[in-house]
Amino acid sequence: MEDVLILAQSGREARWIAEILGEDGMNTRTCPEPGQLVRNLEQGAGCVVAAQEALIGDTRNALCQWLASQPVWSDMPFVLLPCEDGAERGLTDRLVQELGHACVTPWPLQAAALRRATRSALHARRRQYDVRDQLDRLSAARR
Numbered sequence: 001m002e003d004v005l006i007l008a009q010s011g012r013e014a015r016w017i018a019e020i021l022g023e024d025g026m027n028t029r030t031c032p033e034p035g036q037l038v039r040n041l042e043q044g045a046g047c048v049v050a051a052q053e054a055l056i057g058d059t060r061n062a063l064c065q066w067l068a069s070q071p072v073w074s075d076m077p078f079v080l081l082p083c084e085d086g087a088e089r090g091l092t093d094r095l096v097q098e099l100g101h102a103c104v105t106p107w108p109l110q111a112a113a114l115r116r117a118t119r120s121a122l123h124a125r126r127r128q129y130d131v132r133d134q135l136d137r138l139s140a141a142r143r
Helices: 011-023 034-043 058-068 089-099 111-142
Strands: 004-007 028-030 047-051 078-081 102-104
Touching: 004 011, 004 034, 011 028, 011 047, 011 111, 034 058, 047 111, 058 089, 078 089, 078 111, 089 102, 102 111
Parallel strands: 004 028, 004 047, 047 078, 078 102
Antiparallel strands: none
16 A cells, blocks of 8 residues: 555644645545544555654554554554654654654755655555565465
């Protein structure tokens, strides 16, 4: 699935992210609350673009539970948008560790950097499925 899920604290920020990625031909779905993000993840997605400040409390807990329930081969890529002032560096480090496959865009955020990071995340997700499919074919051939 190639959709990019967007989680941001404000609708304005989410629309800005969707507009930038849409200009690059990416399909986006905005998730205004954690429950919707997890439901959309369960339906399938290519990656998640999330504002770091939106990944606190219940949202982070729900994501960590969902990630723990995924198959070993599945590693959902996250693109994290840092806080403006960089004061939350400790949170950034914890999120990268908890989410597993996450990259942090530089601040100040630029459209080109967001596009590159998201394209890279989508590519990584496609490779996961390609590798899994190849392993399934090899396993079937051995049987």
